[in-house]
Amino acid sequence: MMGSVKVREPRPVRGLRAVLLLVVCSLVLTCSALGQDLVGVYLTWKGDPATTMTVNWVDLFEGSSRTVWYRRQGTTEWLSAEGTHTRAGVSTLQVRRVELTGLAPDTSYEFGIGKPPAKETDGWRFRTMPGSLSRPVRFVSGGDMMHSREMVDAMNRRAGALDPDFAMLGGDLAYANGVAATRWVDWLQSWMKNSMGKDRRIIPFVIGIGNHEVKGGYNGRVPDDAPFFYSLFATPEGRSNYVLDFGQYLSVIALDSGHTQPIDGAQADWLGETLAKRPGQQFLFGFYHYPAYGTTKAPKGGLPYDARQSVAIRASWIPHFERYGVTALFENDHHNFKRTHRLRNHKRDDENGLLFLGDGAWGVQPREVPSPEVGWWLAKAEPRNHLFHVELRADGTATIEAVDVKGVVFDRVDLTKPRTRPVGN
Helix, strand or coil, X not given: CHHHCCCCCCHHHHHHHHHHHHHHHHHHHHHHHHHCCCCEEEEEXXXXXXXXXXXXXXXXXXXXXXXXXXXXXXXXXXXXXXXEEEECXXXXXXXXEEEECXXXXXXXXXXXXXXXXXXXXXXXXXXXXCXXXXXXXXXXXXXXXXXXXXXXXXXXXXXXXXXXXXXXXXXXXXXXXCCCHHHHHHXXXXXXXXXXXXXXXXXXXXXXXXXXXXXXXXXXXXXXXXXXXXXXXXXCCCCCCEEEEECCCEEEEECCCCCCCCCCCHHHHHHHHHHHCXXXXXXXXXXXXXXXXXXXXXXXXXXXXXXXXXXXXXXXXXHHHHHHCCCEEECXXXXXXXXXXXXXXXXXXXXXXXXXXXXXXXXXXXXXXXXXCCCCCEEEEECCCCEEEEEECCCCCEEEEEECCCCCEEEEEEECCCCCCCCCC
């Protein structure tokens, strides 16, 4: 009976199909690994910015390549370097990191991941920093970056259009609160696609920690309560407070405003020691998240600078900056634009005071600012999205511009000396 007839394929055909299926699966997996399925590529420094570059990338495959291929622009020979592999927090995001060393100062390089780029659009470029201030050096600064993908994309494009040497990002990056891996995917994709300078040059950044990197915002355990921050970003000293020296012309100091380290105690002592070792650095900037002189979040019956973190910063950090001198301090968290008067000893001092710039409004909804008669410490403030664009010159002068998302320069400071006069001098 027809119902009892069982039709069988010849064994060779079945075997061939199995082999073909295995080959196809292997090719799919291999192509996925070679293609990297990149979430984001970003550049940081752990060592000398003139002779090193740390290439970081995030993808979805455990078996992807850990190799970076690179060459000096204009040359033909490709070099390669192997990196490390870990996960971003407890997510499936795979983080790979390669530190390239022995590079030439102020030089452009091409690079690719997994294999040498077959054509220019397959890879990217980076440029090392100059060893001395032989040309003007420019950077952008800001924080509180991503209430929405649309907002961060727009400001990242503005940063890329300025084509700075690097960026200084002061915390509250992806607003992931230590748990939301998908927000880091958006943040990394946006930076890779939008914060790009001329000729596919990826802009390196120095990074700071904010409350929205940490479960609970403050007093977090390292690294458990900020797992994405500590796995995505390898800082020079492996901590949220560190110093990065650019030759003898610039130092930038990152500080942790209570998110995974106390403001006082060991961190404050470290700051004093760090500044004491750098009296000869021409320019010196500090950056951190919560402001010493903010524009909002006033405690009941007080002003913004009466907040607990602000009081602690003025007690533990500001005396060190006053003692040794600083170019300016970048603050964030309050979602506004602000430039203070020059302040020393909690008073206006137009000659020798410190300049505080903020308040973290890269890609977030701005808030209200104090009225002029109340905000005596503020030279200018308004609820406006912006970044700061800084240019440093060999003669010790500098320009700091506030640039909004449309590219409008709406505030400018011209510095005639690189650092404030140290206390007692």
